[in-house]
Amino acid sequence: MQKLLVSVVALIALVAGVVIYNSLPQPQPQALVYDPPRVMEPFSLQGHHGSAISNADLEGQWTLLFTGYTSCPDICPTTMADLKKAMPRLNAKAEAPVKVWMISVDPKRDSLDKLAQYNGYFGPEFLGVRAEHEQLYPFVNGLGLMYSIPAPDQMDYLVNHSSAIVLVNPQGQRHAIFKASHTPGKIPTVDMEQLITDFRLIVRDYR
Template sequence: MQKLIFSVVAIIAVVAGVVIFNSLPQPKPQALVYNPPRQMEPFILEAHNGGPVTNADLTGQWTFLFTGYTSCPDICPTTMADFKKILPQLASVADRPVKVWMISVDPQRDTLQRLADYTTYFGTEFMGVRAEHKDLYPFVNGLGLMYSIPDEGEVDYLVNHSSAIVLVNPQGERHAIFKSSQTPGKLPTVDMQQMLEDFQLITQQYHD
């Protein structure tokens, strides 16, 4: 009889613990997480290795997308270097490969060879992609990002572009966007440590 009572009490305690745990506020990412994830329009871009990339190349992996260009003096090389440092940690919390795409917003100067030299320096998980403005602009705009187009004939110019990072899930859908921090006197870059924490929560909650 006592064993039965102990068993009943133990079961009640477990059930109560589960109820209390489920009623507690669960941690949420600080990033903007799309619920449900958003479909991406069909696209065809050029990879730095010379081959085409389409929506299919985003499936089966987690992909971080951001805009940049090889002549960028500050935000782009900083973001690439930060990604290189934190990529092993990002990969450790995911059960799928983790890739990084730098979308060149300077097709006039960023040839495939130039993109290849730039992105492969950071590692094999990095890919540079490009397209002419007629295909590039709608793709970037569809990600919720932007960039400026230089006047015709300009040679020495800067390209204004978004510093946010878009996360695409293994089904090739836009899953989240990480906004950059706006601190006076500092570059508007994404907080990589916060992004790592958010990514871990996102992967734990993800079901394909």
């Protein structure tokens, strides 16, 4: 009888603990999460493997979209290296695979071969994406990002571009945006530890 009473008390305590836990505020991501996720406009770009890519290529995976270019001296290689290092931890938190699309904002200099070589260094999860400005600019702008277009006669130039990272869910919808932190004296990059934490919370709540 005493053992039964102890078991009943333990069960009541467990249920009470679960109820209390569920009633507590759950941690929320610091990233800007779109609620509901936003449908992406139809697009047609080129992947560094040479094939056309469209909205359908975003489905069935979590995709991190990042604007950059192979001649970028600071933000791009830093962000790509950070994402490469974070990839195992990101993939461990989601059932669907995690991919990275580096969207080149320098189509004049970034050929498919150049993008393939650059992205290949970071791993098979990385895809270089390009298009001419007529298709590229509306696509980037639709993501809530931006970049500058150099004058046609310029050959040696830098491209100003967003350093934020956009998250697309397995249904091919814009789900969140991870904004860069701006610290005096440092290049603006996304805090990768925070991105990993936020990604875990987003995956937790994803339906």
